[in-house]
Amino acid sequence: MKNRYQLFLIVFLSVLIGITIGNFVSLRQQSKGIPSLVNFNKLDALLHLISSKYVDDINEKELIEGLIPKVLLELDPHSVYITAEEMERANEDIEGSFSGVGIQFNIREDTIRVIAVITGGPAEQAGLRAGDMIVSINDSSFVGPSITNENVMKTLRGEKNTKVKVGIRRRNAPQELSYNLTRDDIPVNSIDASYKIGENIAYIKLGKFTRSTYNEFLSVISKMQAQDNCDRVILDLRGNPGGLMGPALAILNEFLPRNSLMLYVEGKAYKREESFSDGRGSCQNTPIIVLMDEWAASSSEIVAGAIQDNDRGYIVGRRSYGKGLVQQQIPFRDGSAVRLTVAHYYVPSGRNIQKPFEKGDFKDYEMDLINRYLRGEFDSRDSIRLSDSLVYKTKGGRPVYGGGGIMPDFFVPLDTTGGSEWYNTVFNQIFPYNFAASYADHHREQLLTFKTPAALKAYLQEQRVFENFVDYTVAQGIPKKPQEISESKDLAADQIYAYIARNILGEDAFWMILQEKDPTLNKAVSLIQNLGTNVSLDHTR
Numbered sequence: 001m002k003n004r005y006q007l008f009l010i011v012f013l014s015v016l017i018g019i020t021i022g023n024f025v026s027l028r029q030q031s032k033g034i035p036s037l038v039n040f041n042k043l044d045a046l047l048h049l050i051s052s053k054y055v056d057d058i059n060e061k062e063l064i065e066g067l068i069p070k071v072l073l074e075l076d077p078h079s080v081y082i083t084a085e086e087m088e089r090a091n092e093d094i095e096g097s098f099s100g101v102g103i104q105f106n107i108r109e110d111t112i113r114v115i116a117v118i119t120g121g122p123a124e125q126a127g128l129r130a131g132d133m134i135v136s137i138n139d140s141s142f143v144g145p146s147i148t149n150e151n152v153m154k155t156l157r158g159e160k161n162t163k164v165k166v167g168i169r170r171r172n173a174p175q176e177l178s179y180n181l182t183r184d185d186i187p188v189n190s191i192d193a194s195y196k197i198g199e200n201i202a203y204i205k206l207g208k209f210t211r212s213t214y215n216e217f218l219s220v221i222s223k224m225q226a227q228d229n230c231d232r233v234i235l236d237l238r239g240n241p242g243g244l245m246g247p248a249l250a251i252l253n254e255f256l257p258r259n260s261l262m263l264y265v266e267g268k269a270y271k272r273e274e275s276f277s278d279g280r281g282s283c284q285n286t287p288i289i290v291l292m293d294e295w296a297a298s299s300s301e302i303v304a305g306a307i308q309d310n311d312r313g314y315i316v317g318r319r320s321y322g323k324g325l326v327q328q329q330i331p332f333r334d335g336s337a338v339r340l341t342v343a344h345y346y347v348p349s350g351r352n353i354q355k356p357f358e359k360g361d362f363k364d365y366e367m368d369l370i371n372r373y374l375r376g377e378f379d380s381r382d383s384i385r386l387s388d389s390l391v392y393k394t395k396g397g398r399p400v401y402g403g404g405g406i407m408p409d410f411f412v413p414l415d416t417t418g419g420s421e422w423y424n425t426v427f428n429q430i431f432p433y434n435f436a437a438s439y440a441d442h443h444r445e446q447l448l449t450f451k452t453p454a455a456l457k458a459y460l461q462e463q464r465v466f467e468n469f470v471d472y473t474v475a476q477g478i479p480k481k482p483q484e485i486s487e488s489k490d491l492a493a494d495q496i497y498a499y500i501a502r503n504i505l506g507e508d509a510f511w512m513i514l515q516e517k518d519p520t521l522n523k524a525v526s527l528i529q530n531l532g533t534n535v536s537l538d539h540t541r
Contacts, residue, residue, distance in 0.1 A: 027060035039434045061224020068338070074360045077324050077339050094244060096188050096212030098335065100157040101164065101181045103128065108434055109145050113154055115437065115503055128168065130503065131441050136167030137175065171441070187212060190243075194220045194510040197525060202230035205511060206520035209243030209299040215252040218511060221254070221283065232287040232531070235303070238317060241300025245326070245345075252306050254281035255288055257311075260348070260349065262306045265326055267343030285532040289524040293368050295379070297321035304406045305347030311396040311536040315407040316524045319377065319384055322368075322405035326353030349392035351402030367478045382412035409535070412520040418491030422484035423515050426473050427495065435472050436499030439465065443502070453509040457497045466493040467502070490517075 051060055068081045075091070080088055092098045100123020103114050107476040112134040117124040126283060135143050137155050156164060160183055168177040189211040193205040202224040224230040240247075245263075252262045258279025261501040264273040290304045291317055301320050307313045319404075346352050357365040376383035401407050426432065440447060450456040466489065475482050485492075500512035515521050531538065 007224060018520075023452075036459070049314055052209060064491065065213055072338070072340075076359065077340070077365050078327055079341045080327075080339050082329075082337045082463075083122070083340065087335055087337060090187060090337075094210055095492070096190060096210035098188065099183050100186045101166075102186045103156075105134070105152065106437060107147060107149065107152070108437055110147065111438060112147065114439070116506065118186055121186055122184050123179075126179045126181055128179060129169060131264040131444050133169045134166050134421065135169050137332045138165050139167075144275070160184060166513065171444075189216060189332050191216045191220060192278060193507060193508050194224065195508045195512055196224065196228045196230060200229060200231050201525060201528060202228070202415040203521070204233065205236040206240055206300075208240055209245075211244065211245070211247070213247035214269065215249050217254075218261065218282075218440060225282075227271045232528050233283065234289050234291065234528060235520070236291040237296045237300040237304065237519070238291050238293040238520070239295045240297070241295065241321075242300055242323065245299055245302065248299035248302045249275050253277045253305055254283045255286065255307065256281065256310055258282055260312075262314050263302055263345055263347060265343045265345045266454035267326070270326075270343040285533060287533060289528050289531070290315050291520055291524060292317040292320045292406060293520075294318055294321060294405075296406075297323040301353055301406050302345065302347065305349075305351070307354060308406065308409065309348035309351075309392075310392050310398060311394050311398065311461065311534050313533075314524075314527060314531070314535055316410045317408050317412055317520050318525065319372075320353070320405040320416070322353055322355030322509075324352045324404075349394060349400055349402075350391045351390065351400065353402055353405055355404040365411055372463045377450060378414040380413065394536065396534065398536055412523050415519050418488045420481075420484035420488045422478075422481045427477055427492065431473055431476060431478070432469070432492075432496055432499055435469050436496060438469075440500050440503035447500070447504045450504070453501050453505060453512045455499055456512055460497050460500060461493075466496060469493075469496050475515050478527075 008340065023065050026467040047060075049065070050063070072079045072081055102118035102123045102124075104118070105112050105114055107113070114123075114128060114130055114132040116130050117128050127338075140258065142152075158164065162183050163180055165178065165180050168179060168495065170177060172266040185324050188210065190206060190208045190210045191204060192207040193203070195203055197203050201219065203530055204217070204220060206217070209332055221233070249262055254363040256262065256277035258277060262275045262277060275305070288307060288314060292300070292304050294302070294510065297320065301323065304315050304320065308315050325341045327339040328342045328343050330336045331341050342355065355365070355368060359362040372378065375385075384407070386407070387403055388402050390401055392400050392402060394400055421485065440441060447456065447459075450459055469492075470480065470485060492517065498510045501513050
């Protein structure tokens, strides 16, 4: 019995040892081809394991493309990944140009309609006109419900010096016209409008900061000083999301006396860098007012902050967005890039105007403007939350605040005059744009006889254009609401006149009509006539 027990024990231990050795050998076999992970960080190790050992085939490129944005989301709201496909458009915004034929267009009734031709561009040189309809491209029909803005731009744009053939249908022309266009560099202007107000005020609306912005500004301001006798400037940065820092500093340099601090930038791996004016600017003795709103951000806030902190001029409008972070664009070999936050920027008083955010959780950050509106900030300065711990002083001792945008020196509430349910329904759709384009096309010869926005607007009022527009909206299925239409008439009619003027006289005419009753602009006009170049000495407030 004892021998049988010993035999059983020996057999059991032999089997157990065999299983253990077998498992060990099996594990060693399974681990072949997997390198030691000691020398990998976890992210690299995980990607390597997935690539080499995951049960199914995967697209490694797609996995990484999806992973990078998720990593950046853990940092801050402005560090972003840009795919190779998106980089071309992003570079156009930065460089201020692209290669194309030089037209502005819209798509109406399934047809490409030329709104304007760019001065000096291939289309103008070939003879295209505003009002022309493009019906074919490279001998292929290009009309119908399938055409979109995206595929029109993709087809008309291309490498410089390449050719594209367009077929044109023109009003009163008996047959289709054909033009061979050679693509060329087309400027993307960052100045949306510039015109003279009153006897001596240069109004300049700047939409973004690109590489061409400073040269555009110099061209405009020198003309308005020399030809229009303008000796003071209203710089409108409302709605300007920012862009490149360099052009913003270059424009600031035009207004500030020598050795004025404009900005300093600092980060963990970014040594403190200060920017001072060189005293060679052409507008050092020119009074300036800067217009701001809640959509003005980044480089716009750099300009406004430096003007305010140096007591060089007033800020008029509403509190700006609050972006005080600096991004550096770092390219990858495949043409994609990451815009990584590398530093904070500080305006001259030492304040950083970045509004607060929680890393990895940007819900409140993204809702900030809506929350400002709900708190009543757009209606009353008293509703704005300011922290006494973030108060700073301008060069002349005026109090200014950090931690959430540039506070205006003169607050102007959001103008809601003329709003109604009818207005919101109609003007949140494409009806005004289409009506104006159609009206301009059908009456172009007569409308071109008017050389100023004021004369054109007076004529349109005589022609009962607004009443025609209301009839047009009814035909499009919008119910006629007489009381609401009456309440919104002045606001709505001016927008219709402005859209028509844009089609006939250009962008400046559009803004001149649209902003006739703009309370923020009118406040700036009333202030600037008696303004000097050091507002700390001004007793207007």
